[in-house]
Amino acid sequence: MIRMREVAIVGAGITRFGVREASWRDLVQEAGKAVFDDVPNLDKKDIDSLFVGAAQPERWVFQTHVAPYVAELLGINVSRVISRTEVACASGQAAIRYAWLAVATGLSDVAMVVGVEKMNSKFMSVSQSSMINVGNREFDGVNGFTAPPFFAMVAQRHMHEFGTTSEQLAMVRVKNSYYGARNPYAQFQKEVTVEKVLGSRMVAPPLTLFDCSAITDGACALILTSEERAREFTDTPVWILGGVQHVDSAHTTNQFGDLSHWVGLRKAAKDLYSMLKISPDDIDMAEVHDCFTISEILEYEELGFCKKGEGGKFIEEGESYIGGKVAVNPGGGLLSNGHPLGATGVRQAWEMVMQFRGEVPEERYVNGAEIGIAHNLSGMAQLHHIMAYSIYKRKDLKQEV
Amino acid sequence: MASHTRRKLKLPDQIPLNPLLDLWEQQEPEGPDATRIYEFYRSLAEGKFVTTRCITCGKIHFPPLIVCPNCNGEDLEWIEIPEEGELYAFTELKLGAPVIVEDYAPFVIAVARFGNYPENGVQISGMMFDVSYEDLKVGDRVTWEIMEIVGPGDKTRYWYCFTRV
Numbered sequence: 045m046i047r048m049r050e051v052a053i054v055g056a057g058i059t060r061f062g063v064r065e066a067s068w069r070d071l072v073q074e075a076g077k078a079v080f081d082d083v084p085n086l087d088k089k090d091i092d093s094l095f096v097g098a099a100q101p102e103r104w105v106f107q108t109h110v111a112p113y114v115a116e117l118l119g120i121n122v123s124r125v126i127s128r129t130e131v132a133c134a135s136g137q138a139a140i141r142y143a144w145l146a147v148a149t150g151l152s153d154v155a156m157v158v159g160v161e162k163m164n165s166k167f168m169s170v171s172q173s174s175m176i177n178v179g180n181r182e183f184d185g186v187n188g189f190t191a192p193p194f195f196a197m198v199a200q201r202h203m204h205e206f207g208t209t210s211e212q213l214a215m216v217r218v219k220n221s222y223y224g225a226r227n228p229y230a231q232f233q234k235e236v237t238v239e240k241v242l243g244s245r246m247v248a249p250p251l252t253l254f255d256c257s258a259i260t261d262g263a264c265a266l267i268l269t270s271e272e273r274a275r276e277f278t279d280t281p282v283w284i285l286g287g288v289q290h291v292d293s294a295h296t297t298n299q300f301g302d303l304s305h306w307v308g309l310r311k312a313a314k315d316l317y318s319m320l321k322i323s324p325d326d327i328d329m330a331e332v333h334d335c336f337t338i339s340e341i342l343e344y345e346e347l348g349f350c351k352k353g354e355g356g357k358f359i360e361e362g363e364s365y366i367g368g369k370v371a372v373n374p375g376g377g378l379l380s381n382g383h384p385l386g387a388t389g390v391r392q393a394w395e396m397v398m399q400f401r402g403e404v405p406e407e408r409y410v411n412g413a414e415i416g417i418a419h420n421l422s423g424m425a426q427l428h429h430i431m432a433y434s435i436y437k438r439k440d441l442k443q444e445v
Numbered sequence: 446m447a448s449h450t451r452r453k454l455k456l457p458d459q460i461p462l463n464p465l466l467d468l469w470e471q472q473e474p475e476g477p478d479a480t481r482i483y484e485f486y487r488s489l490a491e492g493k494f495v496t497t498r499c500i501t502c503g504k505i506h507f508p509p510l511i512v513c514p515n516c517n518g519e520d521l522e523w524i525e526i527p528e529e530g531e532l533y534a535f536t537e538l539k540l541g542a543p544v545i546v547e548d549y550a551p552f553v554i555a556v557a558r559f560g561n562y563p564e565n566g567v568q569i570s571g572m573m574f575d576v577s578y579e580d581l582k583v584g585d586r587v588t589w590e591i592m593e594i595v596g597p598g599d600k601t602r603y604w605y606c607f608t609r610v
Binding site: 169170172173176180181182183184185186187188189190192193196197200201204245246247248249250251253293296297298300301303 | 466533542563
């Protein structure tokens with residue numbers, strides 16, 4: 045068994061998310077500059093590894109071999125590990141996961157993570173058509189089975205089996221827009237009401253436009269290092285406690301099983317809690333993958349914040365607001381920030397860093413938080429990724445909790 | 446200073462849409478675009494909707510495959526998908542349809558189960574036309590129907606959709 049080193053995030057930088065008048069290259073440079081400014085003690089020569097989360101640069105900006113290009117744009121030379129990760133919507137967290145593993149095993153001492161996606165262009169319908177390739181293109185995509193119809197059917201089944209309502213779905217957006225309105229980097233910074241969500245244009249019933257996250261441009265970057273070097277760079281390191289991934293062999297509709305049960309997420313959460321010897325009650329805040337409002341409701345359930353089938357009630361009772369049982373998406377989630385695929389998972393970690401450092405506006409600050417998790421899903425919710433972050437090192441976690 | 450004309454590179458009048466947006470491209474029996482499950486498409490042309498079952502372990506696949514992922518067996522047989530199934534879930538795509546079928550939006554997209562899923566059946570997605578979201582309910586009986594995909598040019602290919610029984 046390899047002895048795993050403790051790993052910290054010592055720097056974090058983000059671009060404004062949205063429909064940006066900026067190219068893919070511009071976004072990479074903006075995020076790079078932001079993270080270098082965040083860690084003034086870092087000499088670029090210290091960075092030995094680079095992990096780039098990017099989902100479809102081949103389709104959206106017609107560029108491949110993107111990790112070496114990012115190294116060039118940021119002026120870094122990589123001598124240990126360089127890689128681009130692609131698992132669609134979770135490409136960003138996958139990049140963090142591999143950077144964590146590289147530093148934990150001693151292969152890398154200082155690793156950089158960049159998540160980036162440029163999705164808006166004048167070829168908007170082509171961009172949307174590219175989302176079809178995330179599922180089984182030949183056998184599902186061909187039927188127009190892209191993300192909104194898939195999550196609409198998840199919502200329909202959840203309503204059918206557990207009595208969840210459109211109002212409860214809308215309440216997720218209301219909460220996340222409240223926090224998003226206090227996040228200057230978010231694509232949408234306006235509060236909305238339940239009526240506004242229900243009255244917005246229908247995308248795929250029962251989901252309206254406001255039940256869906258947007259097509260977004262954005263980038264986010266992190267610097268990771270080991271326990272030995274963390275204090276060279278910051279007084280406020282945020283520690284990576286661990287991470288899990290789970291996928292069942294499911295890519296096509298035939299393998300999905302029941303849409304209203306995300307078995308993969310349930311298994312991933314169980315693995316994470318057993319790895320860290322914690323329970324859902326120990327989690328103070330969670331950035332979860334609310335690509336659609338219904339997703340967040342299933343995530344409450346499968347992450348163990350409430351019983352199966354009671355996710356609708358959980359939001360209705362305000363349990364996922366700051367001050368409730370667990371603060372969910374205090375950064376505004378994907379619904380407010382938008383969802384630039386490769387950048388989303390990295391933004392979730394960025395939010396954790398800002399929260400633990402106390403560098404967020406008071407109305408969305410989770411005061412006293414000790415453990416936070418980030419959940420990033422991909423595809424038709426088959427692949428689930430969770431990472432746990434803390435102000436404590438793993439070895440210093442109170443074992444009695 | 447002597448004036449000079451700048452060199453010009455004249456591009457085509459029209460740059461066609463990325464061919465990858467054609468979602469039915471892989472239906473060829475031979476050549477570099479050939480698929481080894483061509484039998485599936487040949488059957489569609491004949492009005493049959495089939496898939497593979499592994500003779501060794503009995504596993505039914507969808508999509509049809511050339512190697513069984515359950516037991517690695519290559520001894521597979523073609524079986525017909527039952528004509529009638531049950532609507533498991535559905536929605537209607539009103540915004541964001543793929544470019545190639547944009548003209549048909551809004552249309553219903555459904556997931557239906559044929560046979561005794563998952564043990565001895567399949568769960569499949571499909572389009573539904575001439576029906577709207579409000580007309581349908583979970584559990585409705587549906588059947589598959591073969592349709593012709595006409596174009597681009599004089600090309601004809603085959604696919605399936607669902608209709609309510």
